[in-house]
Amino acid sequence: EVQLVESGGGLIQPGGSLRLSCAASGFTVSSNYMSWVRQAPGKGLEWVSVIYSGGSTYYADSVKGRFTISRDNSKNTLYLQMNSLRAEDTAVYYCASGGGGYWGQGTLVTVSS
């Protein structure tokens, strides 16, 4: 059974940093492309970033230069390093497998002073 489990969310002050993790089981992160998608409270879905098996990465304009997607193949885990956080980054962050067939349960990031 495939499971994706996010962690690392929490309350952070504006300008701060946070690293989200997405631990995979029953599924090999390095063999697939993996994405992060977020959803602000009461709002729609927003695509954030993707990493391909070959290492190529892409970002939404709203996070480019502040967020970095990466993975640790030995831990079968996907990461999202978020720097210079803003109030508008407040959202539930989901990791998803390449084709969107598998999703984690989400982790809430709240950026507030």
Add this chain to the structure above:
Amino acid sequence: AIQMTQSPSSLSASVGDRVTITCRASQGIRNDLGWYQQKPGKAPKLLIYAASSLQSGVPSRFSGSGSGTDFTLTISSLQPEDFATYYCLQDYNYPHTFGQGTKLEIK
């Protein structure tokens, strides 16, 4: 970035109704479009990929069609568990973009 415009933004319907949701892309995206269902407090669930391919395990009352700029998601006979919010997502190029969502409510 490609803009995805969904309509309607909300819809009231009854169990057994046939429902259609549309998604229009601001430029041609071939058939690089997926449809997702999301229930409150839950992660999105993939229903349709490549515009018209049914994801494994998804009931056959869900279908998708379209190519280029205009796409539709059809639910042939609404069931109680289908009341949710639906999103389209273009994966033609980066950044990928979602439609704003269609909330399907019980009439």
